[in-house]
Amino acid sequence: MSNADVVMYTTAVCPYCVAAKNFLKSKGASYREVRVDLDMEARMEMRERTKRTSVPQIFINGTHVGGFDDMVALDRAGGLASLLESTP
Secondary structure (H helix, E strand, O other), X not given: OOOOOEEEEEOOOOHHHHHHHHHHHHOOOOXXXXXXXXXXXXXXXXXXXXXXXXXXXXXXXXXXXXXXXXXXXXXXXXXXXHHHHOOO
């Protein structure tokens, strides 16, 4: 089980958001979901933090991982496990 602080900015109708949630669950990681389709302040915060408008945007222990494809690429490169095993 992961001790990492995972924050994911999402919307309700985003298939990549669903894929990212399922991927994190498969890794034993819990996450806090921030719905940017329901909260305009959260959307502005996401854009400010990431300089991106697409979702999901994933942070692990404050480090911006990127979107779903970025997270999978990080996992394939061997970098995701160490992030998920670290504590904030």
